[in-house]
């Protein structure tokens with residue numbers, strides 16, 4: 219078996235989350251406007267948004283932290299291709315209890331769970347406390363965090379992920395309250411729309427679905443099929459229209 223025969227992974231995604239090009243451009247404009255010198259990306263994956271901020275702010279330096287070596291390698295390759303390699307470091311390490319920071323801009327997109335070992339529902343407050351410690355005075359945090367768009371029904375919870383519970387996430391107002399309680403003011407509150415979710419969820423699996431169609435008898439086909447079927451079911455029968463993703467631009471108080 220050669221590498222090209224293996225199932226692909228996330229090749230259709232620009233961002234590892236429901237984020238449109240239009241919203242990303244607005245966010246980068248807003249964050250670059252504060253002219254950060256240092257950017258820290260927690261659970262960065264391949265760090266696409268961080269790279270765009272660095273491109274928009276000449277001289278700014280960035281550090282991305284993640285556990286996934288393949289995603290970090292993709293980030294390094296993208297940085298090199300955009301002449302940013304000298305200004306960014308992709309570090310393979312856990313963000314739990316990290317001593318990184320303070321940074322002028324801290325990004326944490328879909329990765330609040332990377333900041334503590336706390337279990338839901340306490341993980342969000344713990345992540346916000348950690349982000350408050352990591353951001354420099356007058357800096358900014360961009361938090362991409364989950365919330366319930368509406369209370370999930372029992373059947374939806376049962377389809378979502380193992381042990382999903384209605385009390386594990388706040389609603390949007392509750393999420394913003396947690397940010398305020400952690401010592402931030404919410405300068406900008408926005409949420410991913412249905413189209414962004416469908417682009418993300420389809421892009422998340424499209425390369426593997428096409429691979430499966432082309433390799434039905436491959437030794438890895440059965441386990442791969444089970445994995446993508448399970449994921450699609452958890453989306454379509456579970457969290458579609460129920461799980462939200464908020465992008466909060468947060469300013470530390472005092």
Ligand SMILES: C[S@@+](CC[C@H](N)C(=O)[O-])C[C@H]1O[C@@H](n2cnc3c(N)ncnc32)[C@H](O)[C@@H]1O
Pocket residue numbers: 233234235260261262263264265266283284285286289311312313314326327328329331332333
């Ligand atoms: C949904 S992805 C988001 C990636 C990236 N922030 C983005 O928006 O494209 C969540 C990331 O958190 C990372 N992660 C999970 N636990 C972590 C930990 N303890 N320390 C650092 N990163 C972690 C995963 O490897 C994954 O890349």
